[in-house]
């Protein structure tokens with residue numbers, strides 16, 4: 001496994017973070033390696049989720065750490081969403097910034113796992129938020145596009 005470089009918006013010369021990623025047609029050894037490397041990179045970063053365009057790979061691949069395990073999502077799609085919650089959001093590609101974003105409270109995602117099997121995952125709160133945030137990355141959308149407002153550092157300290 002290898003640690004991958006996470007692209008930050010200010011250094012994104014190829015605009016990878018603003019492009020739409022392509023679906024994975026076939027789960028090749030390169031896709032398996034990408035999943036392994038993304039998981040290692042996510043764990044090292046301390047983040048909750050990572051999407052392939054954040055490491056410069058324009059494929060529809062996401063990893064989410066739910067606190068117990070890393071969920072691997074290939075070609076993920078939101079198949080149901082319920083409720084709404086506004087909460088603080090951040091992004092590994094936009095370091096040092098936080099914003100308030102409205103997201104569904106509960107989200108169910110359908111995807112393929114690394115064996116090519118169809119799987120569904122339901123997340124609530126932070127995990128639902130993360131599913132939405134990472135799938136947005138696959139469409140070139142950043143949370144700052146959706147934030148009702150960005151937070152000042154002193155507001156963040158008050159929330160903690």
Ligand SMILES: [Zn+2]
Nearest residue numbers: 090091092093
């Ligand atoms: Zn992000």
